[in-house]
Amino acid sequence: MAIETPPPAELDPYLMATSQVNSVARRLGLDEGTRELLCSPKRELTVNFPVRLDDGSTRIFTGHRVQHNLARGPAKGGIRYHPGVTLSEVKALAMWMTWKCAVINIPYGGAKGGVVVDPKSLSLPELERLTRRYATEISIIVGQNEDIPAPDVGTDGRIMAWIMDTLSMHHGHTVAGVVTGKPVSIGGTVGRVEATGRGLLYAARKAAAYRGQQLEGLSVAVQGYGNVGSTAARLFQAEAGAKVVAVSDSSGGVYNTNGLDLVALQRHVAGGGKLIEAGGGNHVSNAELLELPVDILVPAALEGQITSANAGRIRAGMIIEGSNGPVSPDADAILQDKGVFMVPDILANAGGVIVSYFEWVQDLQFFFWEEAEVRDRLRQVMDRAFDEVAQLAEKERLPLRQAAMQLAVSRVLEATRIRGIYP
Numbered sequence: 001m002a003i004e005t006p007p008p009a010e011l012d013p014y015l016m017a018t019s020q021v022n023s024v025a026r027r028l029g030l031d032e033g034t035r036e037l038l039c040s041p042k043r044e045l046t047v048n049f050p051v052r053l054d055d056g057s058t059r060i061f062t063g064h065r066v067q068h069n070l071a072r073g074p075a076k077g078g079i080r081y082h083p084g085v086t087l088s089e090v091k092a093l094a095m096w097m098t099w100k101c102a103v104i105n106i107p108y109g110g111a112k113g114g115v116v117v118d119p120k121s122l123s124l125p126e127l128e129r130l131t132r133r134y135a136t137e138i139s140i141i142v143g144q145n146e147d148i149p150a151p152d153v154g155t156d157g158r159i160m161a162w163i164m165d166t167l168s169m170h171h172g173h174t175v176a177g178v179v180t181g182k183p184v185s186i187g188g189t190v191g192r193v194e195a196t197g198r199g200l201l202y203a204a205r206k207a208a209a210y211r212g213q214q215l216e217g218l219s220v221a222v223q224g225y226g227n228v229g230s231t232a233a234r235l236f237q238a239e240a241g242a243k244v245v246a247v248s249d250s251s252g253g254v255y256n257t258n259g260l261d262l263v264a265l266q267r268h269v270a271g272g273g274k275l276i277e278a279g280g281g282n283h284v285s286n287a288e289l290l291e292l293p294v295d296i297l298v299p300a301a302l303e304g305q306i307t308s309a310n311a312g313r314i315r316a317g318m319i320i321e322g323s324n325g326p327v328s329p330d331a332d333a334i335l336q337d338k339g340v341f342m343v344p345d346i347l348a349n350a351g352g353v354i355v356s357y358f359e360w361v362q363d364l365q366f367f368f369w370e371e372a373e374v375r376d377r378l379r380q381v382m383d384r385a386f387d388e389v390a391q392l393a394e395k396e397r398l399p400l401r402q403a404a405m406q407l408a409v410s411r412v413l414e415a416t417r418i419r420g421i422y423p
Contacts, residue, residue: 013092078152197231199351224301256281
């Protein structure tokens with residue numbers, strides 16, 4: 001049977017993000033000017049910059065940095081390196097960061113950045129030169145009190161270290177708080193690498209308890225076996241006793257109804273292998289993994305994975321969104337009608353920005369915490385945010401996503417009202 005293709009508008013990240021805002025705006029009776037304020041980024045910076053390649057040639061790369069809303073504090077958001085980066089995507093991700101920071105109630109606004117590049121196609125020296133030039137280009141709007149980048153798809157702690165060093169050179173002294181997700185040796189925090197995956201575990205525990213369940217024994221499928229997905233899979237199995245039956249990366253995945261040997265899979269991936277080539281189960285595509293009969297589905301790859309074209313075939317009872325925007329608004333409505341319990345991205349995957357906030361606070365104070373304290377504070381923030389969203393959902397008879405969005409938007413509007421509009 002041919003797979004139906006969703007309309008292009010459904011896959012446009014920025015249209016997805018604004019659709020979610022407009023839904024809340026209609027429910028709250030917001031006027032057109034307020035809707036425009038909520039949907040419009042404060043700043044959009046696009047840069048085209050040269051990088052010298054190892055063969056002596058020069059190539060022009062395009063990068064973006066978008067700050068969505070600064071009413072609640074400095075801008076915060078990751079930087080991704082991916083060939084599919086677009087301005088629409090970066091604008092949407094910046095907006096989702098605004099709502100994420102508001103729903104978990106930390107004092108940040110939302111931002112996001114990206115460079116159109118496949119980082120695997122560059123040598124390490126080329127990647128460093130690209131990073132330092134991009135950091136220089138966006139330095140006019142970033143800073144530890146203005147806009148604090150972090151890792152995202154295609155970037156990591158080493159890239160954050162290059163950015164921090166570059167911006168510190170501009171200042172003439174070390175500015176540790178200008179990025180988060182750094183190595184611990186230069187001002188990073190313990191617990192940051194696994195923070196998003198661990199936050200997914202905490203969100204899933206709260207969701208299961210909310211539904212009168214425990215995670216132990218539940219079957220889990222994870223799409224996207226990068227840092228977030230692999231960490232979540234390991235913690236679901238090792239700390240919660242769940243049975244991880246399927247995982248996938250960009251090549252495809254592996255599925256075993258009896259549970260996967262994640263230690264062997266991690267060893268395979270660490271050695272440069274692809275999951276589609278791994279043993280221990282049947283091979284599945286990313287699309288097939290989404291439709292497996294599991295208790296919990298964790299989409300932790302890119303946005304737009306579940307659309308109106310495949311939502312009707314989703315068989316998971318619960319979805320914990322590990323990536324940003326993996327479910328389109330049209331698909332959301334279908335899944336709601338099917339009775340799928342959804343923990344939305346702005347709540348479920350907030351662990352990364354929560355611990356990034358902890359790192360920033362530690363950098364500003366030059367005082368660092370033990371890992372047990374980081375984990376405990378992360379759990380407290382995640383648990384409190386889930387409870388606040390769930391309480392609003394019950395009071396207003398809303399799905400969790402709409403409740404989370406309404407809570408986030410209300411907090412941003414309150415900050416805007418209190419601060420006023422200058423002049």
